[in-house]
Amino acid sequence: MRAVVTGSAGFIGSHLCERLLREGWTVSGIDAFAPTYDTIGRRAGVARLASHPRYEFVEGDLNRVELGHIVSEADVVFHLAARPGVRASWRDFAQASDANILATQRVLSAIAEHPHTRLVFASSSSVYGQVDRIPVEEDRQLTPISPYGVTKASCEALVSAYSGQYGVSAVSLRYFTVYGPRQRSDMAFTKWIRNVFLGEPIRVFGDGKAVRDFTYVEDVVEATFLAAGEEQAGHRIYNVAGGSPVDLNDVFDMLGELTKRPMDIRHEEPALGDPDRTGGDTTRIAHDLGWHPRWSLRDGLASQVDWFAEAWKAGLV
Numbered sequence: 472m473r474a475v476v477t478g479s480a481g482f483i484g485s486h487l488c489e490r491l492l493r494e495g496w497t498v499s500g501i502d503a504f505a506p507t508y509d510t511i512g513r514r515a516g517v518a519r520l521a522s523h524p525r526y527e528f529v530e531g532d533l534n535r536v537e538l539g540h541i542v543s544e545a546d547v548v549f550h551l552a553a554r555p556g557v558r559a560s561w562r563d564f565a566q567a568s569d570a571n572i573l574a575t576q577r578v579l580s581a582i583a584e585h586p587h588t589r590l591v592f593a594s595s596s597s598v599y600g601q602v603d604r605i606p607v608e609e610d611r612q613l614t615p616i617s618p619y620g621v622t623k624a625s626c627e628a629l630v631s632a633y634s635g636q637y638g639v640s641a642v643s644l645r646y647f648t649v650y651g652p653r654q655r656s657d658m659a660f661t662k663w664i665r666n667v668f669l670g671e672p673i674r675v676f677g678d679g680k681a682v683r684d685f686t687y688v689e690d691v692v693e694a695t696f697l698a699a700g701e702e703q704a705g706h707r708i709y710n711v712a713g714g715s716p717v718d719l720n721d722v723f724d725m726l727g728e729l730t731k732r733p734m735d736i737r738h739e740e741p742a743l744g745d746p747d748r749t750g751g752d753t754t755r756i757a758h759d760l761g762w763h764p765r766w767s768l769r770d771g772l773a774s775q776v777d778w779f780a781e782a783w784k785a786g787l788v
């Protein structure tokens with residue numbers, strides 16, 4: 472099997488590439504090293520993968536590279552490239568819409584020329600916005616409350632349009648806050664672990680009572696891999712959620728126990744576009760793909776702390 476992975480140098484994309492290679496796939500990765508966060512770790516990861524005989528890397532922007540040839544040979548395109556992040560999307564909507572909406576349309580238009588190529592698209596729980604009750608099912612009305620969420624909802628609508636009109640077989644996966652080794656340095660867990668290591672205060676948006684359905688990266692990769700096996704026509708949508716929403720204060724307790732260091736937590740104003748709670752109903756993906764989250768938050772967080780300590784020593788974070 473041949474895969475194209477967009478955003479292959481990123482946090483989730485790099486884990487997905489490793490998994491596909493282990494499964495015997497041939498992988499073409501594309502990434503532009505967007506300056507959303509530091510690139511040292513991402514470049515080191517690409518260099519490591521590049522030594523694999525079934526891996527090739529194309530450095531380039533999806534809005535500029537010639538995609539037709541790369542996509543024509545693929546059984547599945549895993550489209551993960553994006554400018555993620557709620558706060559950044561308020562600051563620069565042009566960048567978020569270029570990287571998310573326009574690039575997704577380009578990927579879809581390349582796939583539409585090749586009816587045998589399937590798409591797995593990385594969507595987000597941000598499409599739901601502020602929900603009145605959790606867990607949220609996939610059919611709940613989408614009311615995103617951030618520009619980032621709007622871009623992901625628009626991408627899903629584009630996937631539906633191409634799927635309906637060109638017959639592209641597609642799966643969109645709504646990932647809920649993903650964490651684990653190599654998590655982006657602009658995301659909360661990596662920031663907080665760094666603060667604890669440096670003895671700095673941890674700055675938290677809001678009172679710490681926000682609830683998140685954290686999902687371990689290996690579970691996310693498993694769901695993404697299983698989605699590639701769906702060969703039916705049409706556009707299917709699944710929540711990919713860790714299954715046990717917790718509030719941020721619980722995470723601080725766990726982090727304190729794991730690092731055995733004091734936690735100096737400073738609360739700040741809640742951030743615009745962050746919902747009070749997220750929680751995904753995973754009945755549909757369990758039924759259709761047999762997927763269940765396997766990692767507990769405690770084990771997953773321990774593994775992220777271990778990764779950070781190693782990467783810190785090696786100067787990669």
Ligand SMILES: NC(=O)c1ccc[n+]([C@@H]2O[C@H](COP(=O)([O-])OP(=O)(O)OC[C@H]3O[C@@H](n4cnc5c(N)ncnc54)[C@H](O)[C@@H]3O)[C@@H](O)[C@H]2O)c1
Binds near residue numbers: 479502531551555
């Ligand atoms: N991490 C999460 O918690 C989370 C949650 C929900 C959804 N998602 C989605 O999952 C996907 C992967 O997220 P991540 O956390 O690994 O992010 P990431 O930033 O680590 O990876 C995305 C990669 O895409 C690349 N990229 C961006 N624009 C590009 C372009 N125009 N051309 C080529 N490459 C480009 C970046 O350089 C980056 O390496 C994204 O689509 C994101 O929106 C992530």
